[in-house]
Amino acid sequence: MKKKVLYFMPDNPMSGKAGNTTRLNYMLSYFNENRDLDVTFVSLRDWGMWKKEEETLFYEKFPNIQLHLLDKKYKKSFIKYLFLYKIPYLFKKNSIDTTSYILRKEFSDIIKKSTFDFAIISYATWGRLINELSDSTYTIIDTHDFITAQSRHKCTIGKLFQDEISILKQYDNIWTYSVEEEYIFDQFTNKKVTLMPVSFPENLSEKKTEFKYDILYVASDNPHNIKGIQWFLKEVLPLLNNVKVHIIGKIGKAIAEDYPNVIKYGIVDDLQEFYNHARVAICPMLSGTGVKIKVLEALSYGLPVVTNRRGVDGLINKKNNGCLVSQNPVEFSKAIHQLMNDHVFYENVKMQGICYFKENHNPKIEKEILDSIFYKIYEEKNFN
The missing domain is CATH 3.40.50.2000 (Glycogen Phosphorylase B;)
Structure with a gap:
């Protein structure tokens, strides 16, 4: 029965x-x-x-x-x-x-x-x-x-x-x-x-040889995400050189100003295309509670994540989990730059994320x- x-x-x-x-x-x-x-x-x-x-x-x-x-x-x-x-x-x-x-x-x-x-x-x-x-x-x-x-x-x-x-x-x-x-x-x-x-299902693709998207941010337009992206655009973005930020989801509607190195897509049909060809994911999160689904989703694709302290809330491991955490705009930008420019460092953080994901979110x-x-x-x- x-x-x-x-x-x-x-x-x-x-x-x-x-x-x-x-x-x-x-x-x-x-x-x-x-x-x-x-x-x-x-x-x-x-x-x-x-x-x-x-x-x-x-x-x-x-x-x-x-x-x-x-x-x-x-x-x-x-x-x-x-x-x-x-x-x-x-x-x-x-x-x-x-x-x-x-x-x-x-x-x-x-x-x-x-x-x-x-x-x-x-x-x-x-x-x-x-x-x-x-x-x-x-x-x-x-x-x-x-x-x-x-x-x-x-x-x-x-x-x-x-x-x-x-x-x-x-x-x-x-x-x-x-x-x-x-x-x-x-x-x-x-x-x-x-x-x-x-x-999430493991979305790990073959070793990436080409990155179409430097920085990827996927989010809805809830108040916590709006507060986080506003902080990022005001405090962190001016410190980033020669990189483009690709923003997907309803959060784009909350960004009134246009930035030359920020591309807003809205809701897309094939999110996997972006994850498969992105180098780094970000999750600027200054408030909120619980596990951030977008962090786990990025880790499922083998993407290192740069985030704030609230971005790793709920995770079993707070370190060595594929996430670089900082509340300071300068350190946040430095983490992104290091992932972009240091291949050995990038691969190390990436593998930590993959191991954490497989052990805890399979x-x-x-x-x-x-x-x-x-x-x-x-x-x-x-x-x-």
Whole structure:
């Protein structure tokens, strides 16, 4: 008998190449290929800005997964929007909760139609959806991020932390991708915490003989990336001589000024082409939490990465991992120049990155963890 899995993620897997959608597509691919699992994927139509054609694309890419699109705000009726969303939201008790009565009601309707063996809810901010689930369901909170650290400027830290932990403690299993967050969640929840090794397929090509792109930066336009690239363009770029920076993704829209040695591409169809022919990747990151997907993606292609301290958050190894780390603009630029001009140094950093990636972010490792959850726990709980 197939094990029934409910997977909630508000984002749209068909839109963009941001870290959250990259991760989402990996999970959906795992579920789609696993014929022993009957998976229902629930996303938010308004939050994910789903288009009709994207629903068709979803079924073409993941034919073995059922798709449900729900609404958080329900703006079709102003009265419902006002009384079932806007007013209750002003009086919510949990400071990180972003669920709404409308969403919980629609989510509950799905639950009533089937009995699920497992339920995975993404982000602690949507964690209250657990209240709609059966007690027999094995519940997993896929945290993605430490919300308290992300929102610390908006509210009292004590209140944020208490509210986040209170949500996490309701779940049977807490997933995290960061060793720092694993420690915090383990210390304060007394629940099972699983460190998920964000994985990518090895994208190592044959020895590169030609570099079309000196410096590559791939990013979405979230506030942390905007802050980081602004710092890079203002403080580091003037120190770089005879190099070109190639910027890919929505982050390009946040760069108003044009620079003679900066090329903006927007979203590209073939990101692999850039990674395969780039010399160095950068990740200017002055704020933010958790593992940076773009750092791991670059390492999967054997690219050395120059980044700030926040760029290696969550990584198991902070040194000898393929990343050169500096908060100082001069040192940041010197690291880039050394990688560009010192072949022996470049190869050494590159090999450190490849070894770190293979040991810690191999897809085989993550598949074994996922399989153990959906098979071993199923047997232990005797879901029948």
